[in-house]
Amino acid sequence: MTTRYQELENQVKEIQKEIDRLKKEEQESKLPEDFNRGRVINFLKNPNKHDLKCAFIWRPTPQGHDYWFYIYNCLCHSRYKVPKKAIIQLQNWVIQSYQEQYGV
16 A cells, blocks of 8 residues: 555656656757857868867767767768767757747
């Protein structure tokens, strides 16, 4: 038999799960801090370390600092291809930045 406090504890756990989900969703839908659309577009056209470094602050992104730093370091190798997942994320942020600017 479940006690009243156990029922409440279960409800709190479910509510906390929903709070965590909403926080994650909100973080993923925000543009990165100091997002520079021009630098991102330049990087998408011609991936290079300088544009990636100046495009946004890496740490607070959903991918985190280590993810972008790894890409940054790998750009030294001529055969390195930026992961499709990163390209798609950058493209999404560019689109989002236009939507926010023009209210679309």
